Amino acid sequence: MTNLDHHKDTKDTKGFLRVLCAFVVKIVFPIITAVVILILWSIAVKASGTKIFPTPTAVAKAITTLAEKSLLWHYIADSLTRVFAGYFAAIVIGIPLGFLLGWYAPLARAINPLIQMLRPISPLAWMPLAVIWFGVSNAAPIFLIFLASLFPIIVAAMNGVRNVPPMYLQAGRNFGLSTPQLMRRVMIPAVFPRIIVGLRLAFGIAWVVLVAAEMIAVDSGLGYLIIDARNAGKRYDLVVAGMLMIGLIGLLLDTAIRRVEVWISD
Amino acid sequence: MKVQFSDVSMRFGAMEVLQHISLGAEEGEFLCIVGPSGCGKSTLLNIAGGFLSPTSGAVTIDGEPVTAPDRRRIFVFQERGVFPWLTVEGNIGFGLFDMDANERQQRVAQYVDLVGLKGFEKSYPRELSGGMKQRVEVARALAVNPDVLFLDEPFGALDSITRLQMRSELLRIWRAERKTVLFVTHDIEESVQLADRVVVMSARPGRIRRVVDIDIPHPRDLSSRRYIELRDLIFGEIGLAHQV
Numbered sequence: 001m002t003n004l005d006h007h008k009d010t011k012d013t014k015g016f017l018r019v020l021c022a023f024v025v026k027i028v029f030p031i032i033t034a035v036v037i038l039i040l041w042s043i044a045v046k047a048s049g050t051k052i053f054p055t056p057t058a059v060a061k062a063i064t065t066l067a068e069k070s071l072l073w074h075y076i077a078d079s080l081t082r083v084f085a086g087y088f089a090a091i092v093i094g095i096p097l098g099f100l101l102g103w104y105a106p107l108a109r110a111i112n113p114l115i116q117m118l119r120p121i122s123p124l125a126w127m128p129l130a131v132i133w134f135g136v137s138n139a140a141p142i143f144l145i146f147l148a149s150l151f152p153i154i155v156a157a158m159n160g161v162r163n164v165p166p167m168y169l170q171a172g173r174n175f176g177l178s179t180p181q182l183m184r185r186v187m188i189p190a191v192f193p194r195i196i197v198g199l200r201l202a203f204g205i206a207w208v209v210l211v212a213a214e215m216i217a218v219d220s221g222l223g224y225l226i227i228d229a230r231n232a233g234k235r236y237d238l239v240v241a242g243m244l245m246i247g248l249i250g251l252l253l254d255t256a257i258r259r260v261e262v263w264i265s266d
Numbered sequence: 267m268k269v270q271f272s273d274v275s276m277r278f279g280a281m282e283v284l285q286h287i288s289l290g291a292e293e294g295e296f297l298c299i300v301g302p303s304g305c306g307k308s309t310l311l312n313i314a315g316g317f318l319s320p321t322s323g324a325v326t327i328d329g330e331p332v333t334a335p336d337r338r339r340i341f342v343f344q345e346r347g348v349f350p351w352l353t354v355e356g357n358i359g360f361g362l363f364d365m366d367a368n369e370r371q372q373r374v375a376q377y378v379d380l381v382g383l384k385g386f387e388k389s390y391p392r393e394l395s396g397g398m399k400q401r402v403e404v405a406r407a408l409a410v411n412p413d414v415l416f417l418d419e420p421f422g423a424l425d426s427i428t429r430l431q432m433r434s435e436l437l438r439i440w441r442a443e444r445k446t447v448l449f450v451t452h453d454i455e456e457s458v459q460l461a462d463r464v465v466v467m468s469a470r471p472g473r474i475r476r477v478v479d480i481d482i483p484h485p486r487d488l489s490s491r492r493y494i495e496l497r498d499l500i501f502g503e504i505g506l507a508h509q510v
Binding site: 165167168170171173174175176181185186189190192 | 315317335336337340341343346347349351352360361363410
């Protein structure tokens with residue numbers, strides 16, 4: 001009995017050590033990296049005697065000031081609204097279109113070259129056209145984000161459909177499924193994991209394009225904050241603050257989407 | 267005859283795959299089709315399943331010409347045919363969509379039991395071994411109560427020990443359910459262990475070289491003289507000396 005208990009004790013200790021180890025690697029290591037970077041950044045600014053580039057403290061102050069004026073929340077909300085509007089429009093159009101292209105080979109032959117030609121054009125190249133079409137309004141940046149996320153979504157859905165193992169469809173037909181049933185019970189669940197990957201990729205691109213998209217036509221948002229801070233008075237503390245916020249929110253959203261991905265595919 | 271091939275030929279473009287295949291399988295018979303890779307034995311099975319139509323000739327089942335896949339005759343692939351997004355239960359019940367929930371549940375439980383997967387009902391295919399996935403596929407096929415099963419190298423991806431186990435499992439199930447089975451394999455030993463008759467095909471273009479009656483009662487002794495005799499006969503027919 002005592003022997004057994006002792007054994008259990010060592011097992012618990014080992015388990016605890018393993019959890020501690022994982023905690024150190026996952027949480028403490030990145031914090032160490034962040035602290036080192038902040039210190040190096042401070043030293044570099046002070047050593048170079050630059051009057052333009054802000055210290056970490058100045059950036060932190062800038063962020064607090066923005067938050068106090070509630071401008072920060074307002075800008076974040078505006079940016080998120082734009083990203084999600086463009087992104088969801090791309091999902092609504094891109095997924096059905098990708099399915100059609102994957103399913104009907106002749107249609108893909110007709111349309112895919114056009115898609116492949118449009119795909120490498122940076123969404124930013126559409127900026128002048130976006131302004132002509134949508135004027136000075138929220139619609140212009142939303143359109144750019146829509147474009148940026150549309151192509152990866154179409155391509156993921158199309159390739160997903162094409163790469164469904166033929167034996168899944170063969171089995172479905174063998175059990176007497178009609179085409180709509182085959183779509184619902186075989187095609188969609190088979191393609192789903194690939195589409196989720198495409199959606200995450202598309203969201204990453206949409207978030208990257210946001211800053212540039214907000215440099216036109218609007219006067220709010222994190223992208224606008226950066227451009228405005230530079231133009232209005234060379235407030236580089238605000239520029240860097242905006243950059244940091246974009247990075248942090250991007251990280252949070254990507255983590256959230258990954259969580260959803262894992263949760264769904266389980 | 268349950269399944270009757272009448273002068274079936276198949277070509278893909280310029281390539282002749284099957285030449286004048288005439289063959290019948292009796293109700294409840296276990297028929298193995300062996301031949302070298304690329305001899306068209308899978309094509310033959312796909313024609314019988316209604317997934318391909320022959321260039322000439324016809325297949326009839328119960329006297330009716332086969333024109334399309336039908337749930338009265340189910341095709342079983344290597345274990346890769348199970349749906350990864352469904353549990354064991356979901357896979358086995360896949361073809362039972364026109365049954366009410368209660369009946370379906372009973373039927374699923376019956377076949378879970380038959381293939382020995384009790385306790386794994388809620389598992390997903392990725393949590394199962396290759397042999398277990400193959401059991402799921404066989405159960406999925408049997409659950410819709412077909413009268414013919416087409417098995418296309420079903421144990422090809424399994425390790426040799428699992429393959430042996432699966433063969434005796436399949437024989438047990440076949441004896442319990444008495445389906446007509448058409449079983450394609452390139453494994454001669456496997457065909458002699460399983461079949462009532464072995465159809466030996468030539469290399470492409472595939473023709474029937476010989477049909478061998480396996481007159482050994484089950485369970486078969488794999489070291490009996492008759493077993494070795496029949497096995498070597500088929501090896502010889504395919505043109506292989508049974509030596510390494």
